[in-house]
Amino acid sequence: MHGALKKYAQLEDPDDQVKEWMSLVRELAYDTEDCFDKFIRKLGDGGVHNAGFKDFFRKTARRLKTLGARHGIANQINDLKLRIKEVKELKTSYKLDDVAGSTSGNAAVDPWLAALFAEEAHLVGIDSPRDDLAKWVMEDGNKHGRKVLSIVGFGGLGKTTLANEICRKIQGHFDCHAFVSVSQKPDTIKIIKDVISQVSYSDEFKKDMEIWDEKKSISKLRELLQEKRYLVIIDDIWSIVAWNAINCAFPENSCSSRIVATTRIMEVASSCCPGPDDQIYEMKPLSDPHSERLFFRRIFGSENCCPHMFIEVSKAILKKCGGLPLAIISISGLLANRPRVKEEWEKVKRSIGSDLNGNQSLEGMKNILSLSYNDLPPHLKTVLLHLSNFPEDYVIDRERLVRQWIAEGFISEERGRSCQEVAESYFYELINKNLVQPVGIGYDGMVRACRVHDMMLELIISKSIEENGSQTIWENSQCFIRRLSIQDIIEQELASVLAKKDLSHVRSLIIPSSGCIKHLPSLTKFETLRVLDFKNCKGLEEYDMNGMENLFQLKYLSFSGTGISELPSGIVTLHDLETLDLRGAKFKDLPARIVQLTKLQHLLHGNHLWKIPIGIGNMTNLREITGFDITMSSVGAVEELGSLINLKVLHAWFRVQGAESQDYKSHEEMFHSSLCKLGSYKLQSVHIYGGTPYLFELLDSWSPLPSCLQRFEMGTTEYFLSKLPKWITPTLTSLAYLDINLSVITEEVLGILGELPALLSLKLYTGTVHKDRLVLPGRGFRCLKEFVCEPFGDGAGNLLFEEGALPKLEKLELSFYVSMAKAYGFCLGLEHLPYLKDVRVSLRKRDATPSEVEAAEVAIRKEANLHLNHPRFIVA
DSSP states (O other), X not given: OHHHHHHHHTOSSOOHHHHHHHHXXXXXXXXXXXXXHHHHHHHXXXXXXXXXXXXXXXXXXHHHHTHHHHHHHHHXXXXXXXXXXXXXXHHHHHTHHHHHHSOOOSOOOOTTHHHHTOOGXXXXXXXXXXXXXXXXXXXXXXXXXXXXXXXXXXXXXXXXXXXXXXXXXXXXXXXXXXXXEOOSSOOHHHHHHHHHHHHOOOTTTTTTGGGOOHHHHHHHHHHHHTTSOEEEEEEEEOOHHHHHHHHTTSOOOSSOOEEEEEESOHHHHHXXXXXXXXXXXXOOOOOHHHXXXXXXXXXXSSTTOOOGGGHHHHHHHHHHHTXXXXXXXXXXXXXXXXXXXXXXXXXXXXXXXXHTTTOGGGHHHHHHHHHHHHTSOHHHHHHHHGGGGSOTTOOEEHHHHHHHHHHHTOOOOBTTBXXXXXXXXHHHHHHHXXXXXXXXXXXXXXXXXXXXXXXXXXXXXXXXXXXXXXXXXXXXXXXXXXXXXXXXXXXXXXXXXXXXXXXXXXXXEEOTTOSOGGGSOOGGGOTTOSEEEOTTOTTGGXXXXXXXXXXXXXXXXXXXXXXXXXXXXXXXXXXXXXXXEOTTOOOSOOOGGGGGOTTOOEEEOOSSOXXXXXXXXXXXXXXXXXXXXTTTSOHHHHHHGGGOTTOOEEEEEEOOOGGGGGGGHHHHHHHHHHHHHHTTTTOOXXXXXXXXXXXXXXXXXXXXXXXXXXXXXXXXXXXXBSSOOTTOSTTOTTOOEEEEXXXXXXXHHHHHHTTOTTOOEEEEEEOSOOOSOEEEOSSXXXXXOEXXXXXXXXXXXXXXXXXXXXXXXOEEEEEEEHHHHTTTOSOOOGGGOTTOOEEEEEEEOTTOOHHHHHHHHHHHHHHHHTSTTOOEEEEX
């Protein structure tokens, strides 16, 4: 069934019969899977037993006890067989094999024609990027070779329009110019011949062109352009393969020729620009003023003629457009043909999503947005549709998202990669294709979260309803609801709407920041849940959690941010659970039977610390554990940590005070022993909060070291290491983040740290006065992008960066005492940090006069202002 769905999902624009048949197959696949799951749960015999007299009676008793269940499932299987037969007959009746083997039908109107022939007077917000890029294109520098400008961005941002305006502005400086569109299914021969037709006026040269093959066409174009300064726009490139096929036709001559390429895909943009003289330009949405100007000009002829009564509703509509020129033009065109009555505009605001499927004024926008969706392989379409579970402007955490994909069954291991690795690769593919917007990009390139553009979200919701992938609570469907997201809705409506729904087929239930929990039906209504996400849901204490023990298929459960004080007892029976997110919950401890959840991979907690449960060593699938207090736990439980062979992330707390610290030596010794065992497994990230000198003395002999350790953090402000641990050496080839407290920071320490080959972020905290200025020489720290140097207690003097020091640094935070730094002057050497973007300096004022503090601030601010990057500068 999944194979059939995959086959027909690849059709670009399936007709209604195909869509109807696919919906029937999808529902049949869901119901078959649910039936099997119930059979395994209710009628599985619990394992193999020895044959014998007692076993005979046991099996007989079980058969009698489960007679009703077996009869019910047998009826379900018979129903499924009948439905399978009907679906097969419909496939023959609809002649769907012929449909799947044919290409797409009617040719669509080229969506780029409007952009290509847009009148310059009607364009908004394009002048500045056009002029800047045109200036760059015309610069020869010291070379006269070919350069490529790649314009990349989300569909509908105006890439084609910008490229065409650049061409209009500078085409007079070139011997010839051409514009060609590649599209999703490029015809290389046609594209090459199209360029030849635009750049050659000789009929003799183009004689017999219609019979040229690909090789001959490329050869003739190269011959034509070899001695010419040419300008070519290659629009809408969808793959690296397509670019490589076309690029070889354009010679890299010494005539200062230029190519402008546009694409939606960052990977393709990078492929177009391999040389140091090439440039990638990322399109940005229109600013609010430019959006309003375009919107009102298209409707009223001037941005100053909008009646006052339309101001508020216009802002709401423009917010939904999100600075997307195509959306603004399409919706303003729709409103221009409507009566100028506020109620009509309100209707448009409310129905933008549904109008995408039925309004001719918005058809062009839908087509362009749909191109990105249609280009996706089936597995990416599935995970993209899952994003319809989240409301507008919602920041979706990456880890939360990929764990839900896995729990839903969207992800399979492939080519030696785990489900987590595969899911994360899908997440980054969506970003690469500009279908989702990254939020919070780390120095290692990892993206913390994402957001979906409002217009793309409307398309995703539309597609999701069509395929019954996901529904918000107020949407109706003839099919069963499989995925349910309860978003903002009037409370009085919620209970009555939910009462009419059959919720027994819901596979995921997500309630993003809703306060409507008291109207949610009992969990007993949700028999087939895989995902239950209450993250940030308010009022959860009012909800009856009885029935959770029956959610035997549940794999993902989140109470994050809910503040609940009591954990439902039924959790300990959820033997398929893989993620349990309890960050922000307030209960005091985990139930002892939690260790029965041997499939659990992520056990997350934050605010209130727990004891490590005895028996945790049996939970060998655990990959991440947070929120455990070592000193609260038994020594035996701490020892069991060393048995977690798959553990990658460990957050451990040591809460000890004064004389009590002597009471926990055995805990610290056992933790050290377990950490050494984990070092030979898969450990990647260690966070230690609190602790004593004895603990860190033990950790000085940490061995074996985790070969793939990426992050180590000391979360304490109470203890400072007297020296750098012995295990911090250049052999830590994966260590990217280091947060450490040292009583003394010396140039020798900085020299050792500077040799760590993969270090991206270094946070040093010290509690000792540094009277001498620390000089960072022009060596080491080849990759470092973030450097924080902060004092506790008496603090430190200032730093000086020599030329060549920290060549990749982007963010700098440091503190120093003005009274000490005045002896050396207040110069930091910021000009020697070429990639600097953010600077934060804290001036400690003790023993310094107001005039000295002012002089320090003026000197450092001047240094930052003179920096070529004009970094963001904060002084405190």
